[in-house]
Amino acid sequence: MHGHVRTVTGDEPISMIKVSVYRPDLTLVDRAYTNDDGSYSVDVPAGETVTVRFDTHHSLDNADGWQPSLVTDAVTDDAVPLDRLLVPVGQFADTARGIDVLAAFLLASAVEGPEYAAHATTRLSQIKQNTLLLQHIQAALLQHFTERADA
Template identity: 50%
Template sequence: MFGHVRAIDDKKPIFMIKVSVYRGDLSLIDRAYTDEEGRYEVEIPEGELVTIGFDTHYSLTNADDWQPSVIANVIADDEMPLDRYLMRRGQVFDEASAMDALNGYVLTAATTHRRADASYAATAANRLTMLKQHTLVLQSLQRTLLEHFENQT
């Protein structure tokens, strides 16, 4: 599977975004980082149903710059690109994008529950505080995620 990761506002490529691919049980299949052109490529068995997370890595200079994103229940394909757009931290593009970012944090919380990662949790909490949700349900989910990551720091 391959594709590009770009900024949602100006469509510029984003360097060093971590692309993680999981099976339905959330076991990791493959991971890659985007290059200077925002391109990534991961090895996935053809036709497998996967969930893909797009996020920063706490150790990188862009760790606080981007909100995460997730695509669930996708069939892997080597012929058609899977592109993704990310929101900058502090940016409110639209409600669907803000909800997508929350889903990215949910995926990270679900895949790191066995091993607390204080460094990632600190960057996640920082970015979560800059995410504006417009409904009470999503605000509640955001608070719960924020508490989860703050408890790991």
């Protein structure tokens, strides 16, 4: 599986984005980081149904720069790239992107350790959601990661 990660406008590649591939039971299949041109490649058997999370890593310079993104029920294939556009922290997220960002944080809450929590709270606190429901979900996730960071 391969693809490119770019800014939400599609203009610029984003390097050092962690691309993590999970099976339905959330076991990690493989992970890679995007290079300078935003491209990545992961080793996943063809034809598997997976979930792919695009996120920063807490130890990198861009840890607080980008909101995560999630693709569920992707069938792996080497012929068709899986590209993704990421929203910068602090930028407005329309409803669809807002759901995407929150879904990625929800998955992270199940698979990431406490070191992820501080950066998650920084990014979650800066999402500009446009519906009351998404604001409530954002608040619940923010509370979860805040408690995790303080533990």
